[in-house]
Amino acid sequence: MLLKELLFGLEYKLLYVDCDCQISRPFCDSRNVTEGGLFVCLEGRSTDGALYINEAINAGAAAVVSQKVRDGVPTVVVRDTRYALAVIWNNFFGRPGEKMRLYGITGTNGKTSTAHFLASCLRADSRRVGTIGTLGCFAMGERISCTGSEIKGAAAAMTTPDPEYLYGTLAEFRSRGITDVVMEVSSHAICQRKVDCLSFCVGIFTNLSPEHLDYHADMEEYFRVKASFVARCAIRVVNTDDPWGSRFSAAVPSFRTGMESIGDIKIGNGGVSYTFEGERIRSSVGGEFTVYNTLLAYRAALLCGVSPKNAAAGIASAGEVRGRLERAVRAEDEGFDVIIDYAHTPAALESVLRHLKKGARGKLICVFGCGGDRDPKKRPEMGRIAEIYSDAVIVTSDNSRGESPLAIIRDIIGGMVLSCSVVIPDRREAIFAAVSMASEGDTVLLAGKGHESYEIRGERVLDFDEREIVKEAVRLKNGN
Numbered sequence: 001m002l003l004k005e006l007l008f009g010l011e012y013k014l015l016y017v018d019c020d021c022q023i024s025r026p027f028c029d030s031r032n033v034t035e036g037g038l039f040v041c042l043e044g045r046s047t048d049g050a051l052y053i054n055e056a057i058n059a060g061a062a063a064v065v066s067q068k069v070r071d072g073v074p075t076v077v078v079r080d081t082r083y084a085l086a087v088i089w090n091n092f093f094g095r096p097g098e099k100m101r102l103y104g105i106t107g108t109n110g111k112t113s114t115a116h117f118l119a120s121c122l123r124a125d126s127r128r129v130g131t132i133g134t135l136g137c138f139a140m141g142e143r144i145s146c147t148g149s150e151i152k153g154a155a156a157a158m159t160t161p162d163p164e165y166l167y168g169t170l171a172e173f174r175s176r177g178i179t180d181v182v183m184e185v186s187s188h189a190i191c192q193r194k195v196d197c198l199s200f201c202v203g204i205f206t207n208l209s210p211e212h213l214d215y216h217a218d219m220e221e222y223f224r225v226k227a228s229f230v231a232r233c234a235i236r237v238v239n240t241d242d243p244w245g246s247r248f249s250a251a252v253p254s255f256r257t258g259m260e261s262i263g264d265i266k267i268g269n270g271g272v273s274y275t276f277e278g279e280r281i282r283s284s285v286g287g288e289f290t291v292y293n294t295l296l297a298y299r300a301a302l303l304c305g306v307s308p309k310n311a312a313a314g315i316a317s318a319g320e321v322r323g324r325l326e327r328a329v330r331a332e333d334e335g336f337d338v339i340i341d342y343a344h345t346p347a348a349l350e351s352v353l354r355h356l357k358k359g360a361r362g363k364l365i366c367v368f369g370c371g372g373d374r375d376p377k378k379r380p381e382m383g384r385i386a387e388i389y390s391d392a393v394i395v396t397s398d399n400s401r402g403e404s405p406l407a408i409i410r411d412i413i414g415g416m417v418l419s420c421s422v423v424i425p426d427r428r429e430a431i432f433a434a435v436s437m438a439s440e441g442d443t444v445l446l447a448g449k450g451h452e453s454y455e456i457r458g459e460r461v462l463d464f465d466e467r468e469i470v471k472e473a474v475r476l477k478n479g480n
Contacts, residue, residue, distance in 0.1 A: 001025075001092065003063065006038065007076060009197070010087045017063045017074035026088045026164070027056070035060035038076075040085045043067065049081070083193040089163040090197045093171035097198045100130075100170070100178060103300065104185045104195070104233060106226050107206030109348045110293045111159070111184040114206055116321045117283070117297035119182045121314030125306040130173040133184035134159045134342075135322060135451050137169045139176045144169055160189030187212055187222060190229045202300045203233025205254075206292070208244035209347035214375040227252070237300045239292055257292075257299050265291065269359035279308045282316045285325060287355040323450025325352070328470045329435075334478075336362070336438040338470050342450025344371065344398070346381045349447055353389035362441030366390040367434045368448050369398030369427065370408055372456075379408065380415025390445075392437065393421040396430035398448040399456040427455065428469055435473035446470075 004019035006026065024036035030052035033039050039056035041049030041064055050068045057064070063074040065084050078084040090097070103118060105111045112134045122129045123140075130139045137144040160183065161169065173181060189195055208223055216222040223244050230236050231252045239245045241258035249256050259265070262274040262281075271284040272291050276298065283294050294315050301311040320326055329338035339356065343349040349368065357364055366386045370379045386393045395412050397405040405425050413423065424430040434444045446466050449455075455464035 003038070003076070006088045006091050008087075008091050010078065010084055012065075012084075013077040015069060015075045015077060016072060017076065021062055021074075023062055026085070026092060027061070028085055028164075030056040030059065033059040033061050037061050038088070039064045040081055040088065041066040041068070042081050042085065080193065083196055086163045086167075086194055087197050089167040093167045094174075096167065096170040096174040097181075099174050101180045101304070102198055102200045103180065103182045103202045103204070103304070104200040104229065105133075105183070105204040105206065105296075106185045106187070106190070106229055107204075107239075108209045108211045108345060109351070110206040110289060110296075112342070113285075113290070113293040113321050113324050114204060114296050115182045115184055117294050117315055117318050118204075118300055120318035121297055121301035121306055121311040122180045122182070122304075124310040124314035124317065125301070127180045128176075128178050130169075130176075130178040130181045131183070132161065132166070132169060132181065137161070139173055139178055144172055158188075159184050159186040160194055163194055166194060185229055187225045188215065190225050191215075195229070200233040202235045202237060202304060203230040204296050204300055205230045205236070205238040205242075205245050205248060206296060207239055207242040207347070209345055210375070210378055210381075211345045212375060213377060214373075223247075230254075235300070235303050237296055237303065239296060241292070255299060255303065257295055259291070262291070262295060267291065267355075277308070279312050281312055283318065284316075285318075285320050286359070287325060287351070289351050289355070323452070325355075326450075328446075328467050329444075329474060331361075331441070334474060335440045336442040336444065338435065338438075338444045338446065340446045340450060340466055340470075342452075343368075343447045344450075346378050346385055349382055350385045350389065352445065352447065353385065356443050356445060357389050360441075360443050362439060362443070363391040363437075364389065365392045365394070365434050365437055365442060365444045367394045367396060367427075367430050367444065367446050369396045369405075370412055370448070371399045372401035372403030372405075372408055374401075376408075376411055379411035380413075383412040383415040383421075387416050387419070387421060391420060394430045394434055395421060395423045396427045397425055397455075397457075398427065399452075400458075401456050402458065405457075427464070431466065431469050432473045432476065435470065435477055438477075 003021050023038045026038045027033045028040045033056045039061040065076040119129045119131050236254040238249045238254040240249050240256040262276045265274040269286045273282040298311050323342045326340045331337045341352050343352045453465040455462045
């Protein structure tokens, strides 16, 4: 591919290189560069890709893309290499997003579920749908290989994949005849300009609560980042019951969506239902948060031409999302319930616990931990919330990464009085303990890991599927 074709739509200056030179493919890791490659020097928080220019040239790079100039080095000088990387990969794959309708969902909680419901609405309208998000990348329900996550070799990508994988997946979608793509858009992806060269027909804002404050300076910056994405979408659907959503909607014309717009609301463990503009909306997934997630998805679908009948049918047929209020053990089978949920923020944990507490016939037992190398400020708050709504709490580990699991646990219990709580650092042992404690009518919540099937400890990525562990614990409890 010609260099000028990769740079289409980008402002740049060429030094010591011809725009008609041939490029084999882009790279952003100098260790992977091969003959004829284009090395893009990314400026990160801990390192600068420009430090590895010599390594890339020695490996055969035909040119580098950089914000800095080095004498004699064939260079494409740009203002922002992260934006350049997205543009380059987009061009490399033939700008696939231009051929499809894109729907972007951002917010702290509810992105995955809202994407799940919206995709179902679109499928009910006979559209060919692809999804990109925390659970991975799927074309009409079939998983697409998309690496690029923090877990080497993992099939699922980041919430929003890096440009190489994002635009490669969009190209794969296009080759499969996908017409509509529902995408979760993270604040990291917005900051890193991964999606800046895509045009979204709809942007959905779910809510905002403290999260990623190890990455963002404060909530104001976090909000500005999220708002900057939604503001540039053609149609904006916003949860205005959330104070941050209400603030956004007051500044940017949006379709306001909240409880005041619906009627005859019924919320229970067996699901939710309500009326919106004369149509009865039903979902088998319980919780007040499901009302918001389905309403945002339903309204976005209507605004994009889906009929009310088809959109409602899509919501009703969507079913549960893996790792979101997922019932791993049912009371009708074992006498108690075990629920797996991805809740890993204070707001999400409180929302799930409040919902389960309302429907609990017996004790509510909560097992949770907090991730390492992530915002430590939320840890004591999550401990406080767990104690408020649970009858028993087991504090354990959850992807400790480069931190000491015991140090993380100390942060958590700093917000607790420990009157109904125990500490079991090994998560497998914690799950066994919770199942052994459960009696007739009780509910066990395993919070934090959700869809994940691994546990990160230091540099190791271990197989860890809570569903299989729960089955073992139940067999042991039953003497099998």
